Amino acid sequence: QQQVKQSPQSLIVQKGGISIINCAYENTAFDYFPWYQQFPGKGPALLIAIRPDVSEKKEGRFTISFNKSAKQFSLHIMDSQPGDSATYFCADRKLIWGLGTSLAVNP
């Protein structure tokens, strides 16, 4: 089964720092690159997504960048805040999900 590999598994960042999470995929038919955010006790919620016709998309402090040749896409969180502490997932076509990255932002 084709996989989606996230890294790192966990991440600790100081308030105001930059958080970077990576996702490597195998399926070359991938045409939608989402990042979901999950808080404890809640279901995942779409944070930001990109389609392969653009290399970068920015929404506020969150940027998703896409590298087709490397088959990777990344989430950058600028000026990280304690409220960003959550688990982040990437996914392939809703069927195959990364194992998640647990982000802790220290105040």
Place this chain on the structure above:
Amino acid sequence: DSGVTQTPKHLITATGQRVTLRCSPRSGDLSVYWYQQSLDQGLQFLIQYYNGEERAKGNILERFSAQQFPDLHSELNLSSLELGDSALYFCASTQSGRASGELFFGEGSRLTVL
């Protein structure tokens, strides 16, 4: 609030028993997905229904079954429960059956098998 409702929120039962988890999708959404989330396995896709028909199947055990009813709500049935079935079960919905696009998740049903 995603608009997706799951019941029950918590369920404690014994090995060998059978439980039913219920999901009401967002108004207008035709597609329902079921996922299992455990600590070491991340989010595992179980099954997808679109407008009452099974559309895709993932790592769903034979002891598990699901269906989507004419009013579009869905149920996930888990039988002959084992300790390893303890997990969070999420339902998500979306308007279309397409592979891309946003999923809207419920808050999950936490199953504990003792």
